[in-house]
Amino acid sequence: MSLANHFDLIATDGAARTGRLTTPHGMVRTPAFMPVGTAGAMKGIHWREVRDAGADIVLGNTYHLMLRPGAERIAALGGLQRFTGWNGPMLTDSGGFQVMSLSELRKVTENAVTFRSHLDGAKVELSPERSIEVQRLLGSDIAMQMDECVRLPAERADIERAMQLSLRWAERSKRAFESAPPGYMLFGIAQGGDVPELRHASARGLVEIGFHGYAIGGLAVGEPQAVMLAMIEEVAPILPEGRPRYLMGVGTPEDILEAVARGIDMFDCVMPTRNGRHGVAFTRFGQVNLRNARHADDPRPLDEESEWPSTRDCARAYLHHLVKSGETLGAMLLSEINVAYYQRLMQDIRDAIARGTFEEFRQRTRADWARGDIAPR
Amino acid sequence: MSLANHFDLIATDGAARTGRLTTPHGMVRTPAFMPVGTAGAMKGIHWREVRDAGADIVLGNTYHLMLRPGAERIAALGGLQRFTGWNGPMLTDSGGFQVMSLSELRKVTENAVTFRSHLDGAKVELSPERSIEVQRLLGSDIAMQMDECVRLPAERADIERAMQLSLRWAERSKRAFESAPPGYMLFGIAQGGDVPELRHASARGLVEIGFHGYAIGGLAVGEPQAVMLAMIEEVAPILPEGRPRYLMGVGTPEDILEAVARGIDMFDCVMPTRNGRHGVAFTRFGQVNLRNARHADDPRPLDEESEWPSTRDCARAYLHHLVKSGETLGAMLLSEINVAYYQRLMQDIRDAIARGTFEEFRQRTRADWARGDIAPR
Numbered sequence: 001m002s003l004a005n006h007f008d009l010i011a012t013d014g015a016a017r018t019g020r021l022t023t024p025h026g027m028v029r030t031p032a033f034m035p036v037g038t039a040g041a042m043k044g045i046h047w048r049e050v051r052d053a054g055a056d057i058v059l060g061n062t063y064h065l066m067l068r069p070g071a072e073r074i075a076a077l078g079g080l081q082r083f084t085g086w087n088g089p090m091l092t093d094s095g096g097f098q099v100m101s102l103s104e105l106r107k108v109t110e111n112a113v114t115f116r117s118h119l120d121g122a123k124v125e126l127s128p129e130r131s132i133e134v135q136r137l138l139g140s141d142i143a144m145q146m147d148e149c150v151r152l153p154a155e156r157a158d159i160e161r162a163m164q165l166s167l168r169w170a171e172r173s174k175r176a177f178e179s180a181p182p183g184y185m186l187f188g189i190a191q192g193g194d195v196p197e198l199r200h201a202s203a204r205g206l207v208e209i210g211f212h213g214y215a216i217g218g219l220a221v222g223e224p225q226a227v228m229l230a231m232i233e234e235v236a237p238i239l240p241e242g243r244p245r246y247l248m249g250v251g252t253p254e255d256i257l258e259a260v261a262r263g264i265d266m267f268d269c270v271m272p273t274r275n276g277r278h279g280v281a282f283t284r285f286g287q288v289n290l291r292n293a294r295h296a297d298d299p300r301p302l303d304e305e306s307e308w309p310s311t312r313d314c315a316r317a318y319l320h321h322l323v324k325s326g327e328t329l330g331a332m333l334l335s336e337i338n339v340a341y342y343q344r345l346m347q348d349i350r351d352a353i354a355r356g357t358f359e360e361f362r363q364r365t366r367a368d369w370a371r372g373d374i375a376p377r
Numbered sequence: 378m379s380l381a382n383h384f385d386l387i388a389t390d391g392a393a394r395t396g397r398l399t400t401p402h403g404m405v406r407t408p409a410f411m412p413v414g415t416a417g418a419m420k421g422i423h424w425r426e427v428r429d430a431g432a433d434i435v436l437g438n439t440y441h442l443m444l445r446p447g448a449e450r451i452a453a454l455g456g457l458q459r460f461t462g463w464n465g466p467m468l469t470d471s472g473g474f475q476v477m478s479l480s481e482l483r484k485v486t487e488n489a490v491t492f493r494s495h496l497d498g499a500k501v502e503l504s505p506e507r508s509i510e511v512q513r514l515l516g517s518d519i520a521m522q523m524d525e526c527v528r529l530p531a532e533r534a535d536i537e538r539a540m541q542l543s544l545r546w547a548e549r550s551k552r553a554f555e556s557a558p559p560g561y562m563l564f565g566i567a568q569g570g571d572v573p574e575l576r577h578a579s580a581r582g583l584v585e586i587g588f589h590g591y592a593i594g595g596l597a598v599g600e601p602q603a604v605m606l607a608m609i610e611e612v613a614p615i616l617p618e619g620r621p622r623y624l625m626g627v628g629t630p631e632d633i634l635e636a637v638a639r640g641i642d643m644f645d646c647v648m649p650t651r652n653g654r655h656g657v658a659f660t661r662f663g664q665v666n667l668r669n670a671r672h673a674d675d676p677r678p679l680d681e682e683s684e685w686p687s688t689r690d691c692a693r694a695y696l697h698h699l700v701k702s703g704e705t706l707g708a709m710l711l712s713e714i715n716v717a718y719y720q721r722l723m724q725d726i727r728d729a730i731a732r733g734t735f736e737e738f739r740q741r742t743r744a745d746w747a748r749g750d751i752a753p754r
Binding site for chain 2: 040042043044045046068069073076082084085296297299313314315322324327328329330331332333
């Protein structure tokens with residue numbers, strides 16, 4: 001496979017970077033946050049709203065899509081972008097992580113993972129080669145190597161075994177990706193849990209193999225934030241400066257801000273939509289739980305200075321009522337509000353790095369979050 | 378109360394009419410279909426989409442809103458339009474119908490209905506006066522008198538008793554509405570089940586009392602379509618030509634077309650959103666069940682000639698996948714597609730009446746529905 005670089009660094013500010021990643025389906029401004037459209041849909045949000053919110057790229061889950069509606073079917077329908085109507089850049093994970101967390105009776109061998117579908121119990125085998133084949137069938141702009149992710153805390157021996165297996169799978173993934181047309185990208189995934197030396201070995205091994213970009217996996221799986229940030233600090237310096245760096249499954253706005261400060265370019269997380277479904281809004285002044293009775297009579301919006309219409313215009317009392325009543329519209333509005341908040345944060349981060357004022361922005365943003373929500377009336 | 382008329386007939390074509398109803402929150406083009414926003418929200422649709430789809434007016438349910446979040450609370454928050462952000466014309470029912478269908482331990486007396494809330498079991502009394510008070514607190518542009526609706530088939534004696542009670546409640550409702558500011562409207566409701574003489578007596582009684590508009594209630598409650606249409610034919614000629622006529626709780630596109638042909642101006646129904654949640658789309662060529670496996674590999678949209686983006690652009694295979702996967706987006710898209718279809722139908726009906734080609738339009742539309750969906754590929 002060609003290792004042509006599609007990433008352009010525009011500016012750096014300390015370890016923070018802003019750039020552009022060019023994919024077959026369009027441009028991605030980094031640092032980028034990818035909302036998660038698990039089974040070919042964002043939960044409670046129209047694609048047009050995801051676009052309006054400022055997202056350049058979204059993430060699809062290989063595990064879900066290969067089981068339903070099926071990778072070959074999506075390929076016959078023109079690929080995931082055409083199938084869903086999203087029509088923009090899309091990254092797919094390898095499927096490995098969900099096999100571990102969702103399926104039953106899984107068996108990991110050197111060759112592949114065998115598991116039973118959580119939908120119908122059918123026995124399915126997922127090898128690094130099949131994972132790449134599925135991701136190619138889906139038509140994702142950025143494919144991820146298959147890896148094994150260990151939940152923390154874990155024994156060092158287990159972490160090391162999974163890390164070494166992931167490295168061997170990285171090589172096989174790259175070979176399987178050889179036939180991909182130019183412009184499509186494959187990212188390797190650094191594992192190694194919370195053990196610095198294993199993280200180093202993993203990152204060095206990946207760089208030796210060579211990928212279009214590099215992910216840090218196996219974090220935000222139960223460890224404290226400090227451990228996550230420490231591991232980023234171990235890995236980032238080993239990765240080639242000119243290639244995009246993706247911190248998988250992260251995270252809160254605080255996590256993102258701190259990871260950007262340590263050189264990360266890409267993120268994904270279900271948090272904006274999941275928290276939205278549970279009645280929680282992300283705002284400039286931290287998280288706001290709309291279930292709280294303090295909002296029942298409050299005509300004020302979540303943030304009157306927001307540029308996102310629902311954030312600026314919807315009364316807290318209305319959102320509270322919708323959430324308490326279990327109305328779909330409540331989840332829809334809060335999911336959209338949260339995705340828009342995350343995208344606004346990313347835009348502000350990019351602007352601050354470009355202007356060389358990232359550290360100032362970071363301090364001010366943390367202070368705003370710490371200030372907390374406006375006082376009740 | 379002032380009986381100033383806010384309805385302007387623009388054109389008639391046979392018994393079909395098109396006109397304009399001016400409310401404090403804006404203009405309603407008739408024949409009008411009111412999507413139902415039960416508890417202050419349309420299920421699965423943003424208000425901006427309801428507006429974009431072409432709806433001028435929506436319906437809110439007094440029963441739900443008085444129980445949660447409460448009429449006094451909504452009034453303190455500036456009324457239902459401001460609370461929800463819909464900001465357009467709104468009609469509210471009296472609450473009586475839902476008391477009968479949703480609550481427990483209800484007791485109907487001459488004075489009021491007493492019931493237990495389906496939410497928390499609290500004992501609530503709803504009289505015609507309280508119903509009007511609640512609707513005034515909500516700030517609805519068009520309030521409905523409280524009535525008693527009898528499910529068909531029913532004994533003539535039961536139908537007559539409920540009809541007479543509804544007439545007495547109509548008088549009390551009108552008195553209670555005296556203090557409403559100019560521009561706000563109150564509609565009476567004709568009852569009488571499937572008995573022509575009782576329908577006549579009810580309509581004549583209402584006209585004698587005098588309302589801004591007249592509804593026909595107690596239909597689409599289990600009787601055949603032919604009976605419903607026959608009852609419209611009994612009642613419509615008795616109603617004043619210059620006042621709007623509203624057929625409550627109706628219905629399918631076929632019901633609407635036939636009722637318009639018999640002089641009805643307004644409709645409401647949960648069908649577009651409810652059927653959408655169940656995977657069924659309304660189209661020019663009849664209803665389409667997206668759960669059906671025939672759509673699984675079909676890249677074609679529901680109707681490539683539709684002007685509504687989701688109807689024209691979403692692949693059937695995608696809608697099928699969303700519905701089968703239980704993704705919220707499936708219900709959202711189909712609800713929006715259906716509301717848009719209903720509104721397009723109403724616009725076409727209005728245009729045909731204005732051009733004097735309603736009968737031709739009716740025949741063509743029925744033929745299209747009868748043709749059925751496009752053939753599978």
